[in-house]
Amino acid sequence: MLKKNGEKTINELSADRKSSRFTTVLMGISNLGLIGLIGYILMNQTVVIMPSEQTAKYTIGNDQANKEYFIDMTRDNVNLLYNVTPINVDENFGTLLKRVAPEHQKDMKTYLDKASEQIKRDQITQVWSTTGLYQYIPGQQAVIANGVTKTYLADKLVTSRAQKIKFEYVMKSGQLFPKNITEVLQNEPK
Structure with a gap:
């Protein structure tokens, strides 16, 4: 094997490793962001209790209703x-x-x-x-x-x-x- 081919292979592997690390870090940050978003949604989800008899359409907001x-x-x-x-x-x-x-x-x-x-x-x-x-x-x-x-x-x-x-x-x-x-x-x- 030629020294030139070995150096080329080492450089390619090094670049591939850097690319893999970047992708792994990016995926980790993405997963943490999604976990945070799901946690926020679960903690702030709105549960609306519906009366047994509905006489009209309801308009319900975070801190107001009709x-x-x-x-x-x-x-x-x-x-x-x-x-x-x-x-x-x-x-x-x-x-x-x-x-x-x-x-x-x-x-x-x-x-x-x-x-x-x-x-x-x-x-x-x-x-x-x-x-x-x-x-x-x-x-x-x-x-x-x-x-x-x-x-x-x-x-x-x-x-x-x-x-x-x-x-x-x-x-x-x-x-x-x-x-x-x-x-x-x-x-x-x-």
């Missing part, structure tokens, strides 16, 4: 909270609690647990009948639901009264979380 979405979610939440029996109270309250923002779950859980105990102990059945009137308050991200609550004790009607229930929400990453649920008294400002 009036119809707020009203339909309120309709679902008020049904979970006020249409309860000793048999379904745990399931309804559990479903409602899953919808509450993590930072508000502790307070809500305490309230729902006490209500659940009383409903089971006293065999209370509560029925919510909506009047169909929902007032959306965009500045507060809140909805006031109007309806009639009937409470039965051992199949006997104990109370029937008109109520206004205010649901205040927090919107995060396209998800609507109830943060506060209160009764609006007649003489109280909305």
